[in-house]
Amino acid sequence: MNLYASFIARVLRAWLALALLAGAIASRPAQAADWSPIGPQTATVLALARSPASPSVMLAGTYFGGLYASFDWGYSWKHVESPFSTYSVFAIAFHPTDPATIYVGSFEGGVFRTRDGGTTWKAINEGLADHDVQAVAIDPRNSQRLFAGTSNGGLMVSTDGGDHWTAAPGIANTVRVRTVLFSAAIPGEIFAGTIGQGVMRSLDDGKTWGTYNNGLPGTTVLTLAQGPDKSLYAATDNGAAKCVTSCTLWRDISFNLPKLPISQLMPHPVWPGMTFAATLGGVYVIGNDASDTSWMLWDFTPSRLLAADPNGFVIHVGLIHGGLNATTDFGGSWRRFDNGIQNAFVGTLATPSANGSTTVYAGTDLGVYKLSSGIAGWSTSLAKQQAIFDLQTLPSAPDTVYAGLEFSSVWKTTDAAQNWAQASKGVRPADVFTLARSEAATELVYAGTSSGLYVSRDGGKQWGATTNVTLPLVLSVAADPTRRPFVYVGSVGGQVMRSADEAYSFWPANKGLPAEDILRLHSAAWEKTYAVTGGGKLYATSDDGQNWFPVATGVADRIVDITSERQRGWVLYLATAGGGVYKSESAGLNWARVNTGIDSPYVFAVKVDATDPKKLWAAGSGKVWRSTDGGATWTGSTAGLPANTAITAVEPDRKTAGTLYASVQGKGVYRSVDGGVNWAAINGSLPAAAVAGNVAISSGGTAAGELLAGLHLEGIWRTANAGAAWSLSDSGLDLFVRSVAIDPRAPATLYAGTINAGVFRSDDSGANWKSLGLRDRTVFKVTLDPGDSKRVYAATSRGVTRSIDGGASWVTLGQQAAYLYSMATDPADAGKLMVGTLAGQVWGSSDAGASWAGGGSLPQANILALLRLPAKNGVAGDWLAAPERSGIWRSSDGGASWSKVSSGAIDSQQVTALSVDARSGLLYASTNGGGIFLSPDNGGYWVEWNTGLAVGGTAAKVVGQVLPSPSTDWKVYAATKDQGLFVSTDAGTNWKPLGSGLPKQVNRILALPGNVLIAGTATGLYRSTNDGTAWAAVGPAGASVATLASLATTPTRLLAGTTAGAILVSSDGGATWIAATRAGTRISPVSEILPGAGTTAYAGTLGGGFLKSTDSGASWSEALDPTTIAPVATVVRVDPGDPKIIYAGTGGQGIIRSKDGGATWAFANQGLSTLSLLAMVIDPSAPKTVYAGTTGGGVFVSTNGGDTWTALNSGLFNKNITSLSLDGANPKIIYAGTEGGGVFRLER
Structure with a gap:
């Protein structure tokens, strides 16, 4: 082709791409029953890209709002219809020569591609290890080669335009990649910006990688960019850096930039050295970063994103808190350039009407x-x-x-x-478990509460929640006494998090800790940090929480408290229940009892004086002992202390020698002014009912006499005069209020539903609030009976709860929750079993399902896999659980408490099954999208184990089960749902396909004696008598088999559960099958079948609850009362015409309905294609008309009181519905709020 023809072809391709993109977003003619987007105009833009064919054409990726397109230099925008319209878009890449081909990287959706300018899109995730894609980059020399940077799966590469992906060689799959850049200066040079590992560089076109961090100011690289002179720029979490081509040392160009993470550095596209920086403090510009040493504040708005046209005339700024601005006169003036982007998260809507006019x-x-x-x-x-x-x-x-x-x-x-004013007095955490402050920063105070961690930076006067601590409650806090920024927080189930920046950010720090509550944390000066667990054991870390190890192993008594000398951090003291006080002068290596003068073995607290290490105090029951010789001898005192009452804490006043404070169980706060000889209560104005509980105390303020006290239900109180007077000091000790309800008959009466703190009521229009209970759950919605305002309903994480006395007492109603996703039995005792269900709920039985007990402390995600590890050396094995995309969790106490044990790429995977090879101890995890993972250490460390798991170059990624051979060492089978059956003879190190004649979708595999294999597939049962070489179909044709099991006592007695709800039985090793008898009317898909003891078998279903058979599977009946396991109820509504009719929307089971005031419930899901709901409204003029807002499925309507549902989605481009409201003047007008798509309006 000659040059002219090539040029014409390129122009035509560019013109066609623009026409296709314009066509893809052209408005469809409005229909009579279409939803209309009505705003508000907001834009949280995460990515901007410009078409190589025309700089006026731009695409914007938004936060949970998909993609928008602009044809006027980014001034106005229109939504692009796509399958990722409800996803966050992190990356956009145009093909360099064919702009109709576009790639998009999304959060949890992976990579999407269009080849027709956005008219159609295809997910291209084959082989992609992680679907959280932060970056997509196209090789400028080979447009078929792409790199995708992921959050938890490393760097992925495709050589066929995204059709297939493999892990990039030479770079670990644990590397978290934020940005990828091909060098414009050196062919074959590629850069990857990472989280925590700086810049990775390849000099051989991606074959090998190494770090490239010499001189880099930060270890997290948020963006990489190249200037017009091909210089490289890195925006890091700790400053800005520049590298001239092939430099060996990065040059820090942060200069006077604020000490904040740099979101992006953008070199001017034409003028070398002119650079822009987007930060939390605004946008900065430097005229020539090669010679200037000062940045100028260009725009003060907190910003995350920058983009410029090829000449630098139009510069866009994406704002942190929503909005897209631009300047066309180099910052002289700024205008909003987000016209048409409707990207707000709308959590709630209200549409009152007055005088016929409605306000939204x-x-x-x-x-x-x-x-x-x-x-x-x-x-x-x-x-x-x-x-x-x-x-x-x-x-x-x-x-x-x-x-x-x-x-x-x-x-x-x-x-x-x-104008708004806070109306929250009394809405506070139920319990304050601990108060702590660092000697290095006495004004910095931490409060561990039943609603998480709060921080005060002014000595306890004003508080704020630390939203980045992912712990539902905080039991213990340790502030480092010498390193001001460092603090540890402990929670249930062995969970510990650490901050190195004064609680602005936190990271998990619990590796090596048991799954027990962390009751105490203590940081010794310039030494280790210690944790006291609920089991009375002591653990320590010497590497800032990366690893924990047991100490005090020679102390047989239960440890309850620990303290250390301020000057010699290796000198430790323990308070124990049964052994008095122990002392170590070797950082915990050796211990000795130091109890001379202590006349009780039960000591609840111990404390060393910060200025005189010879002075220390120990507290027991009604007595405080003091020592002036480092614990060699003690003198006890009971003067003024209540007898036979536990003293749980002793705190010296750091500013006044001889003054001490003590927390006395049930009696409040006491003070001594003579070093602990005499004591007196100083409760003064503290609420009497609150001091009847345990009081957390903290002294050591900036002045003498300062003391903080944390009370049950009454928040935090402060005294500045050693207890002579107290004042409430809980400003900012606020909660997450999910719901507010107003009593229509008494408008001054309000109810508030909170996250992890229950329900509150105000009787004075919000001026004051009182806790009403339900503090052990999340309350999503509070609704009042329209006919009886004393009858209050709460939709909670444990089902629908009702009060008939205005919240004074509550009863959980008997609604059904019959979705069991996973089940496991104890390999040593099949009568012990556990089931996993919705929102982190696990239920255990030790009597073959006759009775059940609930577990706790798992993330509120569906429990998709459970496993009981085999006993070892006579010690019972732990339980493992896989909450959806939340890693692997372990319980050592039968499911009562759990702690996370996994880390890395598996944490973002959907783990659907867990299995263990009882001989080797190796664990296998089957995933939906990531293939197989293996753990050699009981679940702590996991690695992808997929070598050879492919057919014809197409990798198997959807794995139903990994089955270790019951008879052959190291032999393992893998049933995959996309590429059939595989076998390995080396524990999964290498896989090969197995099974001529099997369908591609194999859900489960069962191995029997004599080389017999049974395969459960999407199209029926198959049997092989030669270890999988050849297969024959058996049993009912077309049955989609989800699970298989054989009875322990009769291995040839087989059971199969189908997705249609049938249970099939074979008595001849799978040669023939018959249907079992199943009692009940709720015939639902069978998710799992397990053998019990003798002739007992168990089955879990998706909608039909837990089933049990006592006759080898011939007949089945419901064995677990479905009211035992409460659903996650996210919304509850009462029929205004008939208050006995109640609807509850759930997080995964659809809608349940009661027609008798909540006594009995039934599912009402016919026609409802999506079973996760957040919103529901009833038309007051026609109560049989009900609208339901779903997560991902849009809006549904029922006109017969929930009997049937119909989708109502025409024109609704965002189908994650978070709120619904009816027009106050015309209930035929409906408003829908969405997650990332703003508000829509429909008039029926």
Whole structure:
């Protein structure tokens, strides 16, 4: 082809690409029953890309809002229809010569590709180890070669335009990749910016990689860019850096930039050395980074993203808190350039009407938006940079609105959202378990509570929640006495997190700890940090929480407290229950009892004086002992202390010698002014009911006499005069308020539902609140019976709960929750079993299912896999659980408590099965999308184990089961749902296909004596008598078999469960099959079958509960009362015409309905294709008309009271529905709030 023809072809391709993209977003003609997007106009933009064919054409990737396109230099935008419209888009890459081909990297959706300019899209994730894709880069010299940077699966490479992916060679799959860049200066040079490992570089076109960090100011690289002179720029978590071509040392160009992470560095596209920096402190610019040493603040708005046209005339800035701005005069003026982007998270809607005019209030992640009838555009208020989850208005006073916020409880406006005031007094955590502060920063105080961790930076006057601590409750805190930024927090199930920046960010730090509550944490000066567990054992870390190891192994008594000398951090003291006080002068290697003068073996607390290490105190029951010789001798005192009452803490006043404070169980706070000889209560104005519990105390403030006390239900109190007077000091000790309800008959009475703190009530319009209970669960929604306002319903993480006395008492109603995703039995005792169900719930039975007990402390995700490890050396094995995409968790106490043991790529996988080779001890995890993972250490470390797991070059990624051979060492079978059956003879090190005549979708495999294999597939049962060489179909044709089992006592007695709900039985090793008898009407898919003892067998179902057979599987009946396992109820509604009719929307089971006031319930899901709901409304003018908002399925409507449902989604481009509301003047008008798509309106 000559040059002219080549040029013409390229122009035609570019023109066609623009036409296709424009066609892809062209507005469809509106139908009569179409939803209309009505705003608000907001844009949280995560990625911007410009077409190589025309710089005026841009694409924007948004936060949970998919993709938008612009044809006018990014001024106005239209939504691009795609299968990832509800996903966050992190990366966009145009093909360099064919702009109709576009790649998108998304959160949890993987990579998508279009070849027709966005008209159609295809997910291209074959072989992709992780679907959280942060970066996509196309090789400029070979457009078929792509790199994808993932959060938990390393760097992936494709050589066929994304059709297939493999791990990039030479770089570990544990590397978390944020950005990928091909060098414009040196062919074959590629860079990858990572989280925690700086820059990785390849000089051989991606074959090998090494670190490239010399001089780099930070270890986390958020973006990489190249300037017009081909210089390399790195934006890091600790500054900005530049590297001239092939440099050996990065040059730190942070200069006067604020000490904040740099979100992006953008070199000017034309002028070398001119560089822009996006930061939390705004946008900065430097004229020539080669010679200048000072950045200029260009725009003060916190920013995450920068983009410029090829000439640098139009510069876009993506804002942290929503919005896309641009300048065309080099910062002289700024304009909003997000017209048409509707990207708000709308957690709640309120649509009151007054005088026939309706006002729309939308609670979003960016504040409250208001749309008034007859007024163009939305106004905004209450912008607190936190999501708003409920808005409620007073029908009698529509200008009065209450808001429930994510981090700051309840707010109120009385002037239609023009001004707001917090109305949250009393909405606080139920319990304060611990108070701690560092000697290196006495104004920095930490409060561990039943609702997480709170931090005060002014000595306890003002508090704030630490939203990045992913612990539901905090039992213990240790602030480093010498290193101000360091703090550890401990929770249930062995969970510990660490911060190195004064609690601004936290990371898990629990490797090596048992699955027990962390009751005490203590950091010794310039020494180790110690943890006291619920089992009374002591653990230590010497590497800042990366690894923990047991210490004090020679101490047989139960350890309850630990302290250390300030000057010599290796000198430790233990308080024990049964052995008094122990002392170590070797950092815990050796211990000796030091009890001379201590006349009780039970010591609950021990403390060393910070200034005089010879002085220390030990507290027991009604007595405090003091020592002045380092514990060699003790003198006890009971003067003024209540007898026979545990003293749980002793705190010296660091500013006043001889003054001590003690927390006395059930009696409050006591003080001694003579070194612990005499004591007196100083409870003063503290609430009497609160001091009847345990009081957490912390002294050591900036002045003498300062003391903090944490009380049950009453928050934190502060004294500045050693207890002479107390004042409530809980400002900022707020909760996540998920729901607000107003009593229509008594508008001054309000209810608030919270996350992890239960329900509160106010009887004075929000001025004061009181806790009503349900503090052991998350309350998603509170609803009042329209006919009886004393009858209150709460939709909670443990089902629907009702009060008939205004919240004074609660009863959990008997709704059904019959979805069992996983099940496992004890290999040593088949009468012991555990089932996994919704939202982190596990239930255990030790009597073959006759009775059950619930477990705790797992993430609120569906439990998709369970396993009991075999006993070892006479010690019972632990239980393992796989909550959906939440890693692997372990329990050593029968499921009562759990701790996370896994890390790395497996944490983002959907683990669907766990298995163990009893002979080798190797663990296998089957995943939906990541193939097979193996653990050699009982679940702590996992590695991909997929070599050879492919057919014809196509990898098997969806694995149903890994089955170790019952008779041959190291032999393992793998049933995959996309490439058939595989076998390995070396424990999975290498796999090969097995099975001529089998379908590709093999769900389960069963190995029997005599080389007999049974395969359960999507199209029926298959049997092989020669170890899988050849197969024959057996049993009912077309049955989709989900699970297989054989009875332990009769291995030829086989059971198969199908997705249609049938259970099949074979008595001849699988040659023939018959259907079992199944009692009950809820015939639901069978998820798991396991053998019990003797002739007993168990089955778990998806909708039919737990089944049991006592006759070798011939007949089955329900054995677990479905009311035992509560569903996660996210919304509850009461029929305004008949309050006996109640609807509850759930997080995974659809809708359950009661017609008798909650006594009995039944599923009402016919026609409902998506079973996860967050919103529901009932038409008050026609109560049989009910609308349901689902997660991913859009809006459904029922006109017959929930008997049947119909999708109502035309025009709705975001189908993650988070809120619904009916127009106050016309209930035929419906408003829908979405996660990342703003508000839609429909008039029926």
